[in-house]
Amino acid sequence: MSVHFIGAGPGAADLITVRGRDLLERCTVCLYAGSLVPTELLAACPPGARLVDTRELNLDQIVEELITGHREGHEIARLCSGDPAVFSAVAEQTRRLDAAGVPYDITPGVPAFAAAAATLRQELTVPGVGQSVVLTRISAMATPMPPGEDLATLGASRATLVLHLAVQRIDAVVGELLPNYGADCPVAVVARASREDELVLRGTLADIAAQVHAAGVRRTAVIIVGRVLAVPGRDSHLYSSARERGAG
Structure with missing residues (x-):
């Protein structure tokens, strides 16, 4: 067995x-x-x-x-x-x-970040805007993060960030990300993704913390940060008419 x-x-x-x-x-x-x-x-x-x-x-x-x-x-x-x-x-x-x-x-199962992206009707890898997704968390109320995996370091790439287990420290998250992403960077918080009581908050690094506090979101939420949430990209090469395709 x-x-x-x-x-x-x-x-x-x-x-x-x-x-x-x-x-x-x-x-x-x-x-x-x-x-x-x-x-x-x-x-x-x-x-x-x-x-x-x-x-x-x-x-x-x-x-x-x-x-x-x-x-x-x-x-x-x-x-x-x-x-x-x-x-x-x-x-x-x-x-x-x-x-x-x-x-x-x-x-395997459907991860929370995929359910959150589906709720947002959002692809997290948009050609010309963002092709990398970093899944991470913070160390509050959990084991410490390894050296070099703090938000300030990870954020230097300006890749799309997906944060788990972090919404209860939204103020600290915003503070660490502002220098790299800027106050106007789009942010979405999806609480209880896919459930009947799902809640979606959209904003920027300038205002998302206030929205989270006002909504009383403290757990079971995913934070997504990145330009892919608002900036349109170019068409991918995958379905381009210029792409050479094999027979069948």
Whole structure:
């Protein structure tokens, strides 16, 4: 039997992948973060499945649930919000499963930044404006950022920045980005992307902090900063009539 780390998507229950839903239908144990994962997904689990809300569990307790379920012969789902590839704490769990000899696999999900871009009806890589996207966070209330990954350093590239776990420190974020991006740089904040109570704030570095405070946004939000949000770009080479195309 295996532990399946499954990206549950950004919030809307129907944004889980087909593979992820199929795995849930087989798993007789399911661990999920009740504050982040839509509970509607749990209906896909088999009748009588053991459902464990991990919001009050620490890492050792979560891993013990996974190991115990494996030893008891269960197939186990570990539902992760968004996509397990970023800011999911999957690595620390899989390291311990490796040490315990417990097999696992990982199924990707729709990340929060992709859901936010879809809400904004926005491509984050616009030809001639921005072709790089930096996914990052800040160190407040989390592990420290590695040297050279502070916002002032990352912002020197003026690439499109997507910040997770940072909206509660919006004033500090703005202060670090202003020297590189300028007060008129477009910003969007998408809270609870894809959910029924989704909230979108649009502005610039000059006014976005005031909007965030006025709206009372404190968590579960993505901040997107960059000229791609407002400046039109040229057409890409992908569909250009001048591009040489192969047969078929």
